[in-house]
Amino acid sequence: xxxxxxxxxxxxxxxxxxxxxSWTHDGKGFFYCRYPNPKEGENLDAGMETNSNLxxxxxxxxxxxxxxxxxxxxxxxxxPKYMFxxxxxxxxxxxxxxxxxxxxxxxxxxxxDMSAFSDGLEGFKGGNSLLPFIKLVDNFDAKxxxxxxDGTLFTFLTNKDAPKYKIVRVDLKEPSxxxxxxxESEKDVLESAYAVHGDxxxxxxxxxxxxxxxxxxxxxxxLLHRLPIDIGSVTGISARREDSTVFIExxxxxTSRIIxxxxxxxxxxxxxxxxxxxxxxxxxxxxxVNQVFVPSKDGTRIPMFIVAKKNITLDxxxxxxxxAYGGFNISxxxxxxxxxxxxxxxLGSVVCIANIxxxxxxxxxxxxxxxxxxxxxxxxxxxxxxEYLVSAGYTQPKKLCIExxxxxxxxxxxxxxxxxxxxxxxxxxWCYGHAAISQVYHRSCMDF
Numbered sequence: 001x002x003x004x005x006x007x008x009x010x011x012x013x014x015x016x017x018x019x020x021x022s023w024t025h026d027g028k029g030f031f032y033c034r035y036p037n038p039k040e041g042e043n044l045d046a047g048m049e050t051n052s053n054l055x056x057x058x059x060x061x062x063x064x065x066x067x068x069x070x071x072x073x074x075x076x077x078x079x080p081k082y083m084f085x086x087x088x089x090x091x092x093x094x095x096x097x098x099x100x101x102x103x104x105x106x107x108x109x110x111x112x113d114m115s116a117f118s119d120g121l122e123g124f125k126g127g128n129s130l131l132p133f134i135k136l137v138d139n140f141d142a143k144x145x146x147x148x149x150d151g152t153l154f155t156f157l158t159n160k161d162a163p164k165y166k167i168v169r170v171d172l173k174e175p176s177x178x179x180x181x182x183x184e185s186e187k188d189v190l191e192s193a194y195a196v197h198g199d200x201x202x203x204x205x206x207x208x209x210x211x212x213x214x215x216x217x218x219x220x221x222x223l224l225h226r227l228p229i230d231i232g233s234v235t236g237i238s239a240r241r242e243d244s245t246v247f248i249e250x251x252x253x254x255t256s257r258i259i260x261x262x263x264x265x266x267x268x269x270x271x272x273x274x275x276x277x278x279x280x281x282x283x284x285x286x287x288x289v290n291q292v293f294v295p296s297k298d299g300t301r302i303p304m305f306i307v308a309k310k311n312i313t314l315d316x317x318x319x320x321x322x323x324a325y326g327g328f329n330i331s332x333x334x335x336x337x338x339x340x341x342x343x344x345x346x347l348g349s350v351v352c353i354a355n356i357x358x359x360x361x362x363x364x365x366x367x368x369x370x371x372x373x374x375x376x377x378x379x380x381x382x383x384x385x386x387e388y389l390v391s392a393g394y395t396q397p398k399k400l401c402i403e404x405x406x407x408x409x410x411x412x413x414x415x416x417x418x419x420x421x422x423x424x425x426x427x428x429x430w431c432y433g434h435a436a437i438s439q440v441y442h443r444s445c446m447d448f
Contacts (some may be wrong), residue, residue, distance in 0.1 A: 025092030314393030
């Protein structure tokens with residue numbers, strides 16, 4: 001759709017999957033990824049196929065043209081499982097290509113200098129050559145994501161030798177020389193960074209499963225300001241280098257959704273509410289949220305949030321719902337749930353979120369500590385969390401309900417059949433999600 005007149009263009013793209021789009025600055029078109037057309041005679045019922053998608057490809061589409069005329073920019077016939085993601089830099093000069101092969105937080109990085117094309121991308125129409133990408137990182141040792149560039153000087157977020165991530169810089173003219181701009185934190189996970197207001201960046205850290213935001217100098221990495229936000233989760237940041245205004249989406253156990261507007265023109269950043277979603281009948285002052293750290297079987301401290309009515313009596317009389325995930329390096333941060341608020345308000349339930357190992361709450365080391373041969377740690381962490389809720393007086397075994405979805409459905413199924421917790425949870429177990437199959441069928445495609 002054209003923004004200026006809301007006219008819907010006739011362009012249609014097929015067999016597009018696992019992709020974003022990135023526009024060139026001339027507005028003529030965009031890069032996207034797709035899979036090849038099925039061979040003649042194959043089932044063409046798009047969306048119903050169950051076979052694996054192979055041979056991801058990067059294309060450029062010119063607006064107003066048929067998809068058959070799109071430029072094939074990159075493919076790798078020797079590695080059919082590779083997946084691609086492409087992005088145009090803020091200056092419009094470079095195209096970055098990220099290459100992944102699994103769910104692991106690692107990728108390759110190639111780049112293409114589009115300003116060197118004398119005839120622009122039009123010069124590749126009808127040709128058989130791919131774009132001339134240059135390999136900047138050609139291994140799967142770490143993950144890289146571009147933050148900004150000034151000419152050939154690129155700033156990246158990476159976990160190279162930094163399980164909790166750091167910010168580094170490299171000059172394309174000296175690709176073997178990388179320098180640290182913001183070193184890895186000893187405890188907090190550096191989750192994202194965006195260039196804003198010319199020479200600054202807004203940085204999001206995960207600190208004990210709660211987000212904190214900072215404004216840092218883009219060139220030196222030095223801390224300039226800490227932004228005042230509540231205890232909860234930053235679920236989105238909208239920032240552009242040419243703008244002085246940042247929009248921040250926020251939620252928590254007791255906050256449905258807030259969008260903050262942050263103005264960086266002032267000496268001290270001005271943060272105010274731009275929009276807030278209210279839930280009729282909900283009064284956050286009726287509830288309390290506590291975070292505790294429960295020792296697991298091996299002594300590791302496992303964070304857990306406990307949401308309950310304010311000033312409840314810890315006499316073991318309350319029904320309790322315990323949820324955890326612990327897989328795929330995914331962090332389960334505070335979020336608002338109407339259904340869980342209903343349980344707490346109207347049924348007197350205590351709702352608990354245990355941040356067990358296998359997730360990303362404390363970086364890649366936390367993830368690996370609950371993966372593969374160390375998967376038992378997930379079960380031990382979860383059982384320890386349940387034991388704490390009983391011993392602390394929040395609930396009792398017959399009133400404890402455990403919940404698991406996707407990856408964790410299998411975990412809680414195993415939990416119910418394990419020896420140690422048989423006495424603990426005589427309430428109920430709610431499991432859902434296909435990833436549980438990975439615990440049963442050896443040919444499952446799921447990794448964790």
